[in-house]
Amino acid sequence: MQEAEQLDRFFEICRQHNLKITPQRTSVYHALMSAENHPSADDIFQIVKHQYPNITFDTVNRTLMTFTQIGLLTIVESYRGSRRFDPNFEDHHHMHCLKCGRIVDFTSDEFDQLKAPKKLMQKFATVLSSRVIFNGICLECQNKTDKFYRNNKS
Amino acid sequence: MQEAEQLDRFFEICRQHNLKITPQRTSVYHALMSAENHPSADDIFQIVKHQYPNITFDTVNRTLMTFTQIGLLTIVESYRGSRRFDPNFEDHHHMHCLKCGRIVDFTSDEFDQLKAPKKLMQKFATVLSSRVIFNGICLECQNKTDKFYRNNKS
DNA sequence: TTGTATTTAAGAATTATTCTTATTTAATTG
DNA sequence: CAATTAAATAAGAATAATTCTTAAATACAA
Numbered sequence: 055m056q057e058a059e060q061l062d063r064f065f066e067i068c069r070q071h072n073l074k075i076t077p078q079r080t081s082v083y084h085a086l087m088s089a090e091n092h093p094s095a096d097d098i099f100q101i102v103k104h105q106y107p108n109i110t111f112d113t114v115n116r117t118l119m120t121f122t123q124i125g126l127l128t129i130v131e132s133y134r135g136s137r138r139f140d141p142n143f144e145d146h147h148h149m150h151c152l153k154c155g156r157i158v159d160f161t162s163d164e165f166d167q168l169k170a171p172k173k174l175m176q177k178f179a180t181v182l183s184s185r186v187i188f189n190g191i192c193l194e195c196q197n198k199t200d201k202f203y204r205n206n207k208s
Numbered sequence: 209m210q211e212a213e214q215l216d217r218f219f220e221i222c223r224q225h226n227l228k229i230t231p232q233r234t235s236v237y238h239a240l241m242s243a244e245n246h247p248s249a250d251d252i253f254q255i256v257k258h259q260y261p262n263i264t265f266d267t268v269n270r271t272l273m274t275f276t277q278i279g280l281l282t283i284v285e286s287y288r289g290s291r292r293f294d295p296n297f298e299d300h301h302h303m304h305c306l307k308c309g310r311i312v313d314f315t316s317d318e319f320d321q322l323k324a325p326k327k328l329m330q331k332f333a334t335v336l337s338s339r340v341i342f343n344g345i346c347l348e349c350q351n352k353t354d355k356f357y358r359n360n361k362s
Numbered sequence: 363t364t365g366t367a368t369t370t371a372a373g374a375a376t377t378a379t380t381c382t383t384a385t386t387t388a389a390t391t392g
Numbered sequence: 393c394a395a396t397t398a399a400a401t402a403a404g405a406a407t408a409a410t411t412c413t414t415a416a417a418t419a420c421a422a
Contacts, residue, residue: 131285179350196333
């Protein structure tokens, strides 16, 4: 999607949810689209601060949570550290590095098709999404000597 | 495994890692074995406090992190809230309720067999574990009217 | 029984997130 | 193009979760 189209889609979705289109919100959305995978609220805050030096972390974080509520984002599963967001709605799966906390996306048609067992559905009314997660050690971390918790700090 | 056997295994693993067998550690281990699925450090703290009223949260939490390092536990993936632990090393998978944050275990021979795509392995030296995660709304939460973030507080 | 490295309790510090309140502003309407 | 008003923001305090620092206590090896 082109940048202009993306912005139009953003404005459209805000209108659909009666959210005012403020410069701050637009800037947060912009930062998100340009951010590396799975940014934290602070990552986005640092970017937006360049444009709006007076913006507060709370505003950025609240905006991200609002975006999550209206379906512009999801929150990524993690093992600790700060919450991380994901604007990528393409089907995809995650590999976590247990040393550095990096989360790498990958795609798999096979994994996209997995269905929840029927037995499980007796406890759950609705399934909204699914994901396959691998945990391991990335190449960069392989030679580091630091100890690590089985599931480590991000 | 019987309770006595479990304790013996615990002592054995502590010895292997040169960890002293303190009453506090033993109590934390005990609480873990009796806890409901995926307890938080505070859940365990509340249990252990009955036996050791002077124990601090820090001791319990540090002990749990130590147990994680020596492979007695894993940390469960989550979308927010406090860290949750899992002493269950049987292969299993998770369903998260996005409203109440409950995490339900389920088993699946099919899911146990999933292999990371070869392409991914160019970025990762080692794969240690994998899990399939479903997100949805549990039956109990289905009729609640509260708003919720796409991925909600635990 | 003694020595010592480890572990603990206590409390302070840090990190992440959310709340409260007064002010500002987007966007609707006259 | 004002005036109105509900929504959004900034600022700072509050809360929640976790980790650090230090001095005292203790497991256990010798």
